[in-house]
Amino acid sequence: MRKNIVAGNWKMNTDLADTQELIGGLKKIAKTSDAEVIIAPPFTNLYTAFETLKDSDIEVAAQNMHQSSSGAFTGEISASMLKGVGIKTVILGHSERRAYFGEKEDLLAEKVNAALENEMKVIYCFGEELKDRNFGEHFEVVNKQISQALFHLDADAWKHIVLAYEPVWAIGTGETASPEQAQEMHAFIRKTIADEYSQEVADNVTILYGGSVKPANAKEIFSKADVDGGLIGGASLKAEDFMAIVNAF
Numbered sequence: 399m400r401k402n403i404v405a406g407n408w409k410m411n412t413d414l415a416d417t418q419e420l421i422g423g424l425k426k427i428a429k430t431s432d433a434e435v436i437i438a439p440p441f442t443n444l445y446t447a448f449e450t451l452k453d454s455d456i457e458v459a460a461q462n463m464h465q466s467s468s469g470a471f472t473g474e475i476s477a478s479m480l481k482g483v484g485i486k487t488v489i490l491g492h493s494e495r496r497a498y499f500g501e502k503e504d505l506l507a508e509k510v511n512a513a514l515e516n517e518m519k520v521i522y523c524f525g526e527e528l529k530d531r532n533f534g535e536h537f538e539v540v541n542k543q544i545s546q547a548l549f550h551l552d553a554d555a556w557k558h559i560v561l562a563y564e565p566v567w568a569i570g571t572g573e574t575a576s577p578e579q580a581q582e583m584h585a586f587i588r589k590t591i592a593d594e595y596s597q598e599v600a601d602n603v604t605i606l607y608g609g610s611v612k613p614a615n616a617k618e619i620f621s622k623a624d625v626d627g628g629l630i631g632g633a634s635l636k637a638e639d640f641m642a643i644v645n646a647f
């Protein structure tokens with residue numbers, strides 16, 4: 399049975415003091431839903447976040463990692479380094495990594511492999527741009543983003559994969575996909591996985607929606623059958639807003 403998850407991607411926001419304040423705020427608000435909660439602060443704050451939250455039910459994730467285990471890769475962080483500070487989940491393939499750092503499916507497949515070899519959970523992000531949707535190519539684009547980065551995995555590996563559909567045109571823009579658009583794409587994604595693997599693998603994979611989710615629209619989006627939670631950007635930077643989204647289930 400798949401889990402509901404609400405994950406906060408803090409992106410390149412929050413210094414150490416902000417992190418402590420935000421986590422303090424999150425801990426003060428009761429969780430009333432069954433959703434698993436994840437936060438992804440910047441690298442510099444992962445250790446503090448992990449230490450502060452290790453006795454809570456909030457999990458801490460990284461926003462990215464390198465595909466190699468070590469070496470001359472200035473400025474990069476490996477899976478084993480993340481694990482060394484307690485981090486067992488990583489976001490890969492975010493549209494900002496794709497757009498600003500040129501990450502494509504072949505590289506992402508390597509990153510996914512490195513994460514799984516280190517027994518980490520992967521939140522794999524993907525989603526079409528506005529031009530793809532306008533040309534009616536959004537299903538094809540999403541199919542390619544999933545199949546080329548993930549379909550080399552065996553069925554068992556999918557236990558460690560969470561998908562996050564984030565239409566690029568809805569990220570940070572205030573424009574949200576309608577609950578119907580989200581459901582339509584999530585159902586397509588689940589069918590694509592069922593066709594490649596099995597209905598069981600497809601039914602067990604958590605598929606998050608991301609793109610301008612806020613307290614006001616979370617409940618309606620999460621009410622859709624194939625939407626199992628959200629990857630939240632802007633609204634994850636305020637404890638009240640983020641917990642309101644967590645509690646929207």
Ligand SMILES: O=C[C@H](O)COP(=O)(O)O
Pocket residue numbers: 407492564568569570571572608609610611629630631632633
């Ligand atoms: O990772 C989160 C997404 O990019 C969504 O960001 P947003 O909620 O600010 O639109």
